[in-house]
Amino acid sequence: MIGSNNEEAKQSHKYINDFLYFVIKPYQPGGKGALVYCSGVNLGRFLPITKGRHGLASNPALRGLQLVNHDVRSLALSSGATPKAIRGNYCAGIAPTTDMWYTELLLIENANDSFPAEVINYGVINLLKKIIQACMLQGVSLPDTLPKPDELEVFIEDLCHTYAN
Secondary structure (H helix, E strand, O other): OOOOOHHHHHHOEEEEOOOEEEEEEEOHHHOOOOEEEEEEEEHHHHHHHHOOOOOOOOOHHHHHHHHHHHHHHHHHHHOOOEEEOOOOOOOOOOOOOOOOEEEEEEEEEOOOOOHHHHHHHHHHHHHHHHHHHHOOOOOOOOOOOOOOHHHHHHHHHHHHHHHOO
16 A cells, blocks of 8 residues: 655645546655556546447446556556556545546556656546547537646536536
8 A cells, every 4th residue: 555645745646526537646665766547537427428328338438548548558658667557455545526436557667757747638638538539529629738627627517518418
């Protein structure tokens, strides 16, 4: 289990709202450059736009997060880092609600200092792109730059209201 101390909190990168989260924090047993990548999507909050737009085994929000996880692995490799699958409770307690969350967990070794910010920017925007594309939502324009988590929450709430089945 990752300890929670002030130094770790300073080194953590977080993007969290009631729809999704991306958190990258130091992996203490791994030493310098070892990070735990945690991501999650609130399946219940996305239901207004995903319900009825997918097969039984392919929820667009869940599948989108899986695909972003694969992309993060590629980003890690292209930057000289090493992604590794791990198991454990390293991401416990991150989800801001008790709704039904799907989560992904990954260890990244030898990451450079800019990697966490790059991954969060990439992950959030590309998760939304994948969900919007899979749900075939027409005319949706994503923000050019990553908004603050609460601003993005309002944006997604508006999408859910506009495109609810």
